[in-house]
Structures are given as structure tokens and as C-alpha cells.
């Protein structure tokens with residue numbers, strides 16, 4: 001209770017009084033008033049965040065002794081308190097009950113989509129080139145802003161495999177000086193639906209069937225193809241999924257897209273429309289479908305491991321952020337493309353991507369749950385200079401992302417969780433609620449007020465004043481009748497699918513055909529397959545005919561009336577390059593009995609090239625002076641980007657599958673690496689191994705020499721394209 005002003009107590013009743021100055025609303029901004037003497041916030045011994053000056057990562061782990069949650073030291077956590085050694089457990093055992101109760105509540109609901117993910121810390125550095133279109137401070141030249149990125153798959157549960165065919169999430173939290181900006185994108189630049197009201201429908205269709213809850217993390221099932229064949233607006237996104245983009249080699253080798261068109265605002269209020277693109281320094285590379293399937297069993301954590309290992313080894317993943325810029329015209333179209341339709345791209349050849357900064361991921365999370373699981377992104381987390389548009393998909397997202405955290409993170413205070421805390425001062429008037437960690441002082445969390453010195457004050461609307469400016473919505477005129485309808489331009493569902501198909505190289509087209517053949521081959525309902533073939537007929541007759549043949553079905557007539565499309569070479573993964581080999585994994589097969597010539601030099605050279613060498617031998621431990629990282633029992637070709645063969649290990653005398661002079665597990669390794677178009681290098685007795693495995697030494701992407709180091713220099717050149725697809729003649 002506030003003490004009464006003694007002067008007021010002394011006032012003569014009825015005498016005229018001037019309004020005391022303290023009761024008028026203060027207008028001069030001041031820092032928040034300190035807590036009143038009787039309001040002193042208790043000191044917390046366990047620091048809870050950066051504002052306490054303590055490292056939030058150490059909270060809850062202080063001193064050497066095991067304690068209860070209330071800090072009482074514990075002398076035995078292995079035996080419960082019992083009535084006698086063989087008697088029942090006593091209810092009074094607080095330590096037992098606390099331990100079990102907390103454990104019982106360790107899990108929180110997983111994300112309703114994008115449940116499976118991996119995160120990393122890093123920084124964004126502006127180039128200063130966006131200054132002409134936005135006042136957002138983070139793009140200023142040389143300005144570094146801390147970031148946290150979470151990559152994810154969409155469909156699978158939290159424990160599902162990384163390498164499934166799916167869209168990948170690419171969500172970035174920028175902790176800017178002016179508050180948090182979240183760019184919540186995907187590795188595919190378009191979306192399945194045009195209106196967010198259909199999001200629950202597409203997700204219900206794509207998730208496991210509700211009766212048996214299968215299949216997990218797959219689109220190869222009836223309900224998914226039922227939905228996309230009935231909603232032809234989904235055909236463009238689906239085509240990207242069926243391409244190699246659906247099975248990335250690594251999170252480090254994916255593009256990212258903001259998908260929607262955003263609106264940028266300059267300090268003088270002028271606006272532009274933009275699309276955001278993340279371009280990986282390592283290029284865009286994919287697994288083969290066979291690799292992806294094998295990895296689902298052999299290493300379901302493949303992408304998560306790859307990201308963490310690369311960062312730990314210093315091969316920091318890096319992307320350049322770019323924008324396509326469009327004039328903010330009344331119709332919000334560019335070259336006939338509706339910029340508010342999230343199923344459409346603008347080809348880079350028509351609107352080049354202009355680099356505005358780069359992002360480097362240089363630190364792994366300390367704790368998966370605290371950071372990667374609890375991070376909460378939101379499309380509506382914007383900073384001055386970046387605004388949303390009327391894209392109806394985006395509009396629904398603006399509601400959904402806060403709403404979902406309320407059940408996922410258990411209440412409205414999720415922005416106080418360390419990973420979500422802004423690095424800018426926070427002075428909101430939000431109070432109380434579950435998991436409130438702030439100890440707010442003052443008595444007036446409302447505006448205007450005269451009791452807390454008028455705090456907090458409104459910031460300014462002048463975007464050119466960096467010190468005082470607030471987020472200001474771009475003033476857009478809005479007119480129209482209330483209708484449940486969409487513009488006619490949204491009815492074009494196929495022209496851009498045709499554009500994507502026409503822009504693929506023959507090998508990429510072949511992969512797409514195989515992907516559709518696999519996915520539809522897993523469907524049971526004939527009507528769904530027929531309907532999807534009709535959709536393919538609208539995209540390309542060859543694509544349709546090849547898939548129909550694989551399914552053993554009649555080829556429907558092309559109904560498209562399709563006009564010619566101008567291909568966009570930028571859509572193919574195989575354009576550009578050569579790409580750096582940083583962080584690629586080289587498996588080195590050695591034979592302890594056949595000499596280890598050149599192995600140590602090659603291993604060193606691989607490391608110096610920024611790649612990761614893994615020595616593969618018949619047994620663990622060491623071979624000569626070399627530590628062995630993989631044995632023939634634990635090695636599988638899918639783990640390596642390149643296989644180097646230094647020896648020709650013979651099969652064990654009792655090997656069941658031995659068919660020749662080479663250990664059958666090495667035969668399999670080489671056969672698979674060859675089939676997956678990987679670079680293979682061999683020297684010395686390794687050449688005999690290639691011969692025994694049937695790998696032709698004159699095939700594309702196979703490097704041979706008499707000595708290891710000479711092989712490695714060839715291998716590095718070959719790896720510039722990641723795979724040697726020219727090894728095989730394309731089937732289409």
C-alpha cells in the first residue's frame with residue numbers, strides 16, 4: 001500500500017487546492033522509476049537471465065552439491081525412504097516425489113508441424129546494400145546481429161528421421177537492437193495453399209492417417225495425394241518436393257526462402273515489395289532417394305549430426321541473404337505474377353536476387369530443450385522497416401504462431417524464455433500469467449499514468465530517428481467488400497509448375513519421375529492416382545507418361561493447352577559452382593595388412609582442405625599410427641561424400657558373402673558410392689579394390705593415381721560439382 005502524502009493529510013477541508021504536479025500525466029520520457037522502498041524485488045540467488053548479469057546457461061547449476069529444487073543438499077538420490085529395508089516407500093520422501101514428479105512432466109507438446117528440428121547460433125552481418133529500400137538497422141554495412149536458426153522437417157514427429165522426403169523449415173531469429181525479427185521460411189519458395197484457412201486441411205492430409213497413425217514423416221500415402229490432387233494449387237509445391245529439393249544433403253546446403261512477399265519501408269516512408277532468399281555458400285546439394293531411405297535407418301539423425309559436427313569442427317555454415325525487389329504498385333504484381341500468391345515465384349532472371357548480408361552459424365546450442373525446443377518463432381515479429389503484406393496465407397500465420405506457443409510453451413510468457421528474449425530493452429505492460437519470471441515494479445501497468453512517472457512512454461513515428469522510432473505499419477489504403485473469395489490470378493495452378501519442370505536438367509527430371517513413381521506407387525486408391533496423373537498431364541506429357549508407365553496405368557490425355565514457358569536456369573541445382581568442399585566427409589578405406597602408403601598424407605590433406613577424414617578399417621582402435629573412426633561393420637557409403645581407397649582388404653576367412661578378393665562390405669560400400677554418383681579415388685592396392693568391386697576406373701568422377709596426394713587433388717576438383725551425374729546416361 002502506498003503511504004498517504006503527509007501534506008494531503010494536513011490540508012484544511014474545503015480549502016481550494018491546486019492540482020499537485022505529481023497528478024498530471026508526465027510527458028517527458030524518463031527511465032522507469034526505481035521500485036518504491038516497500039516494493040524492493042527480492043534478490044534471486046539463481047540468476048534467470050542476461051538482465052541479471054549472469055550467464056543464463058548456468059542457472060540451476062551452482063555449486064558442487066546435488067540439491068533439491070529448493071536448494072537443500074541431498075545425501076542419497078539412489079534409495080527411496082522406506083519403512084525398513086524391505087518395507088514400503090514412505091509418502092514423506094520429498095526428494096523421491098520431487099524427482100519423479102518433475103520427470104513425469106518433462107515433456108511438452110511437440111510442434112503441431114515442424115516438430116523435428118535442429119538449431120544453431122550465429123550472426124548476421126549487413127552489407128549496407130539494403131539501405132535504398134529499408135531503414136531496418138540490421139542491414140547497415142558491417143552491422144552484426146546475433147541470430148538463432150532452427151531447421152526442421154514439416155511432417156514428422158520429434159523423433160522422426162531427418163532424411164525423409166519433405167519440405168525443410170528454415171527459421172531465423174534476429175536479435176536486433178530494435179527488437180526481434182523472425183524470418184520464418186522454408187527451403188522451397190512456394191507453398192501448398194493460397195489461403196491460411198486451408199492450413200489445418202493440408203496438414204491433416206499430410207500427417208499420418210488418424211486410424212493407425214502411419215506412415216510417419218512421409219508424403220507417400222493416400223490422404224496426402226488425395227489432398228494435392230484435389231487442390232491443384234498444391235501441384236507446384238509438390239513438384240518441388242518430388243525434386244531433389246525434398247531430400248537435401250545437409251541443412252548447410254539448402255536455400256531458404258521467406259516465401260511470401262514482404263514490404264520494406266525506408267526512413268522517408270517509401271515502400272517496396274521484396275522476396276527474401278538465403279543462398280548457401282556451399283551450393284545446393286541433395287541426397288539420392290536411395291541414400292535418404294538408407295539413412296532413415298542407418299542414421300536418422302543425419303542432418304542434425306551433420307550441422308553440429310560441422311560447427312564443432314569449425315566448418316561454419318554460411319548463407320548470403322538476398323532480396324528480389326519490386327515496385328510497390330497498387331496491383332502488387334510483377335511481370336504478370338501476382339506477388340500476393342504464395343504458390344508463385346518470380347524467376348531470378350526477371351528480378352535478380354540482390355545480396356544484402358551474410359549469416360554465419362558458429363555455435364551449437366548448449367541444451368537442446370532450452371534452446372532448440374523452446375525457441376518460438378512468429379511471422380509477426382517485425383522490426384521498423386520490415387512489414388507484412390496482404391497475402392492471405394501470411395495473414396493467417398500472423399494469428400497462428402503466437403496462438404500455438406500458448407499450448408506448446410504453457411502460457412503467454414514464452415518471450416521471457418532465454419532463447420526468445422530480445423537483446424533490446426523490454427518495457428511492455430504485459431503482466432502476470434503462467435511462468436512469469438519478471439518481477440515488475442511500479443503500480444501502473446497502464447497508459448497514460450501519473451503514478452509511475454508516466455512510464456513507459458510511446459516511442460516516435462519518425463522512421464529516420466533511430467533513437468526513438470517505433471515499429472510503424474506501412475500506411476496502405478484498404479477498400480473492398482467482405483467476401484470469401486480470391487482473385488482470378490490465383491486460379492493459375494500450372495504455369496509455374498511447368499516452368500519448374502522445364503528448368504530442370506535431364507538428371508533432375510529423372511529423379512522427379514522416380515519420386516512420383518515411388519510416392520504414387522505407395523498409394524492404394526486408384527482414383528487418387530488417376531487424378532494425380534491428370535494433374536501431371538497438365539504439367540508435362542513426358543513426366544505424366546513416365547509416371548503412368550511406372551504405375552502400370554493408362555496415360556491420360558494432356559489437357560493443359562499449355563503455352564511455352566521460358567525456363568529459369570537458376571531453379572536447377574546443377575547450375576552455378578564449382579562449390580567449396582568445406583565440411584564434406586571423406587571415407588578412407590585402409591587395409592592393415594596391405595600397407596598404408598600415403599594414407600597419413602591424404603588424411604592431413606583432407607583436413608587441410610576443410611573436409612572431414614574418417615578412416616575405415618576392418619576393426620576399431622588403431623591401424624599403424626592412424627586412429628580408426630569407422631569399421632567395416634559400422635561404415636556405410638551414405639555417410640561419405642567421397643570414398644578414397646588406399647587398400648584392398650581381403651574378406652575374413654569365414655565371410656559368408658565373399659565373392660572375390662575384396663571384403664564384401666567394402667564391395668557394397670564402393671558399389672553404392674558408384675551408384676550414387678559419388679566421387680571415388682584410389683591409389684596403390686586401392687586400384688585392385690575398385691577392380692574387384694566392378695568400379696570402372698575410366699568412369700566420370702573416378703580419380704586414380706599411383707600415389708594418394710595426387711588422387712586427392714583430382715578429387716577436390718571433382719567435388720566442385722558434388723556428384724558426377726555424367727557417369728550415367730540420363731533415362732529421359
Ligand code: HDD
Pocket residue numbers: 111112113114117150151152168169170171184185186190191195196197199258259260342375376377393394396397400401402404405
Ligand atoms: Fe508455419 C511452424 C514455415 C505456413 C502455422 N512454420 C513453422 C516453422 C516453419 C514454418 C519453418 C517451424 C518454426 C520453428 O522452427 O519453430 N509455415 C512456414 C512457411 C509457411 C507456413 C514457410 C508458408 C509460407 N504455418 C503456415 C500457415 C500456418 C502455419 C499457413 C497456419 C495458418 N507453422 C504454423 C504453426 C507452427 C509453424 C502451427 C508450429 C510450431 C510453431 O508454429 O511454432 O503455428
